[in-house]
Amino acid sequence: MNAVNHSDVIKIGLLGCGTVGRSLVDLLAERESELIRTTGMRFQIVMIGVRTISRVTLPADSQIEVTTDTAALVKNDNIDIVIELIGGVEPARDLVLAALNAGKPVITANKELLAKSGSELYQTASANGVDVLFEASAAGAIPILRPLRESLLGEDIKRVMGIVNGTTNYILTQMSDEGQNYAEALSQAQQLGYAESDPTNDIEGYDAGAKAAIMASLAFGNYVVASDVTHEGISNITKEDITFADELGYVIKMLALAEKFADGEIGVRVFPALVDKKHPLASVRGSYNAVFLEGEASSELMFYGRGAGGLPTASAVLGDLVDAALNLRRGMHRPVIHGEPASIKPASQMRSSFFFVIDAKNSPGVLSAIAGYFSDQNISIKAMEQEPLAGDDTQARMVFLTEEALDENADAVIKLCEASDYVSQVKSFFRVLR
Numbered sequence: 288m289n290a291v292n293h294s295d296v297i298k299i300g301l302l303g304c305g306t307v308g309r310s311l312v313d314l315l316a317e318r319e320s321e322l323i324r325t326t327g328m329r330f331q332i333v334m335i336g337v338r339t340i341s342r343v344t345l346p347a348d349s350q351i352e353v354t355t356d357t358a359a360l361v362k363n364d365n366i367d368i369v370i371e372l373i374g375g376v377e378p379a380r381d382l383v384l385a386a387l388n389a390g391k392p393v394i395t396a397n398k399e400l401l402a403k404s405g406s407e408l409y410q411t412a413s414a415n416g417v418d419v420l421f422e423a424s425a426a427g428a429i430p431i432l433r434p435l436r437e438s439l440l441g442e443d444i445k446r447v448m449g450i451v452n453g454t455t456n457y458i459l460t461q462m463s464d465e466g467q468n469y470a471e472a473l474s475q476a477q478q479l480g481y482a483e484s485d486p487t488n489d490i491e492g493y494d495a496g497a498k499a500a501i502m503a504s505l506a507f508g509n510y511v512v513a514s515d516v517t518h519e520g521i522s523n524i525t526k527e528d529i530t531f532a533d534e535l536g537y538v539i540k541m542l543a544l545a546e547k548f549a550d551g552e553i554g555v556r557v558f559p560a561l562v563d564k565k566h567p568l569a570s571v572r573g574s575y576n577a578v579f580l581e582g583e584a585s586s587e588l589m590f591y592g593r594g595a596g597g598l599p600t601a602s603a604v605l606g607d608l609v610d611a612a613l614n615l616r617r618g619m620h621r622p623v624i625h626g627e628p629a630s631i632k633p634a635s636q637m638r639s640s641f642f643f644v645i646d647a648k649n650s651p652g653v654l655s656a657i658a659g660y661f662s663d664q665n666i667s668i669k670a671m672e673q674e675p676l677a678g679d680d681t682q683a684r685m686v687f688l689t690e691e692a693l694d695e696n697a698d699a700v701i702k703l704c705e706a707s708d709y710v711s712q713v714k715s716f717f718r719v720l721r
Contacts, residue, residue: 295328295329296328296331297329297330297367297368297608297612297615298366298367298368299333299367300332300333300334300335300336300360300361300363300368300369300370300391301334301335301336301370301372302335302371302372302379303335303336303337303371303372303374304335304337304353304372305372306596306597307372307423307600307604308370308372309597310597310601311332311370311604311605312332312345312346312351313601314598314601314602314605318605322609326609326612326613330608330612332351333366334351334352334353334363334365335351335353335354336353336354336355336356336357337353337354338355339355340353357378357382358385361383361385361389361391362389366391367391367612368392368393368394368608368611368612368615369382369383369386369391369392369393369394370604370608371383371386371395371396371400372395372397372604373397374396374399374400375397375399375400376399376400376404379397380400383395383408384407384408384411387408387417387419388411388415390415390417391417392417392418392419392611392614392615392620393408393417393418393419393420394418394419394420394421394607394608395419395420395421395424396421396424396600397421398424398425398497398501399513401424401497401501402496402497402500402512402513403497403512403513405501405504405512405625406512406625409622409623412620413620413623416620417615417620418614418620418621419623420607420610420611421501421607422603423600423601423603423604424498425451425498425502426449426576426578426590426592426594427594427596427599427600427603428592428593428594428599429576429591429592429593429603430590430603430606431502431578432501432502433606435502435505436623439580439582439585440624442582442584442585443583443584444506444507444580445581445583446546446580446581447499447502447506447544447578447580448542448543448544448545448546448568448578448579448720449577449578449579449590450542450543450576450577450578450594451495451578451594452489452492452495452541452594453481453574453576453593453596454476454481454482454486454489454490454494454574455489455490455495455521455541456541456571456572456573456574456575457472457476457481457482458473458476458482458490458521459524459539459540461475461476462529463529468525468526469521469524473486473490481595490520490521491518492541492557492558493518495541495543495557496513496518496543496555497516498543499511499516499543499544499545499555499556499557500512500515500555502545502578503545503555503629504625504626505623505625507545507547507553507626507629508624508625509553509625509627509628509629510625510628510629511545511553511555512628515553515629515631516555517556517557517634519557519558520559521559524539524559525715527714527715528644528717531644531686531715532642535561535642535670535688537561537562537563537564537569537719538569539559539561540559540560540562540568540569540720541557541558542558542559542562544557544558548632552629552630552631552632554631554632554637555631556634556637559717560719560720561642561717561720567589568589574594574596575591575592576591576593576594577589577590577591577592634694635695636693636694636695637693638691638692638693638694639694640688640689640690640691640692640718640719640721641666641689641692641697641716641718641719642688642715642718643685643686643687643689643700643713643715643716644684644685644686644713644714644715644716645657645684645685645686645687645710645712645713646710646711646712646714647682647685647704647707647709648709648711649680649682650681653683653709654683654685656707656709657685657704660700660703661689663699663703664692664696664697664699664700664703666689666690666692666696666700667689667690667692668687668690669689669690670687671687672685672686673685673686682711684714688719691721701716
């Protein structure tokens with residue numbers, strides 16, 4: 288092992304030691320020799336701050352101090368860099384701000400904190416001349432935020448979209464590939480540890496929404512917060528929806544989509560969408576994530592890999608740790624450029640193609656009447672199919688695929704159908720990725 292001077296030991300204070308924190312402890316031990324060889328520095332966790340000490344499991348020979356006094360940890364003069372892995376907004380926000388104000392670089396994987404209080408953290412870091420790094424907050428091991436902050440800083444990015452929640456992608460993959468229904472796929476995801484006992488944050492799109500806000504802020508140079516993002520979940524998706532999509536040449540994916548429009552407004556939303564089987568995102572299966580960028584000069588780029596899990600996330604944290612340590616030794620930092628608050632385009636004014644499944648009376652003139660609802664809202668029908676409803680030939684199931692139109696017009700069609708004497712239900716409604 289190469290000799291390392293005392294001054295080249297980077298002492299780390301770790302907040303939280305759950306799945307990712309413990310994976311980081313192990314990864315640093317495993318990579319110690321290689322890190323010394325490539326950086327000339329040894330990375331040493333000297334203190335871990337947690338709520339309950341008895342829940343922390345460390346190697347028997349560990350010399351790491353474990354404490355519940357997290358406020359003292361972030362101000363400790365013996366600590367060079369603070370890593371925050373406790374999650375949530377409070378007390379994480381207060382602890383991160385205290386560390387930054389104490390002149391310590393901070394690394395965090397906390398998407399919720401960044402999506403709600405990122406601007407405050409970025410400004411505090413810049414005011415104190417230190418880094419705040421957060422690669423692990425958006426897509427696990429996938430290096431998407433660093434390219435947005437650095438490599439693509441001069442690019443005119445038009446759209447960022449992707450599959451950024453492994454739980455929902457796993458569920459939809461099981462429904463598509465294995466024929467499971469939603470409840471079966473969710474139960475299996477929970478058994479495998481992909482989904483929490485209360486999966487609301489994932490399946491209703493809040494997790495993906497926080498990640499979308501972070502990516503949009505970096506991509507477009509205007510600050511986007513979690514409350515700017517609209518969400519639609521996947522809990523109402525059925526096996527029939529999967530089948531209908533498949534017959535039309537699509538798969539259903541939960542997407543996070545952020546785009547900047549010609550008028551300067553930014554739209555950010557999370558929703559299940561039909562994705563053409565030929566699109567690169569359609570082949571992203573299981574718990575994997577992928578982010579697809581569209582830029583003026585770079586055209587199309589895609590980043591793909593494991594989006595969650597202890598080791599993949601710890602790997603992203605470790606990358607940030609090396610960057611922070613190198614900057615600390617050089618006496619420099621890289622500020623986060625996030626601009627003024629974004630002007631948000633209402634979801635109702637965003638455009639998509641749409642997919643409708645409508646159950647209605649199976650009698651002459653009904654199809655023409657329903658098609659008229661689309662025409663009344665200036666929505667052109669691209670394709671449609673009709674067949675008698677199984678077991679009831681008095682009812683027909685109609686499937687419509689439309690050209691692009693405003694969301695508010697699609698909502699109006701749904702309201703017209705729901706008020707119609709001809710229609711028994713609008714069974715399914717999805718946007719189609721363009």
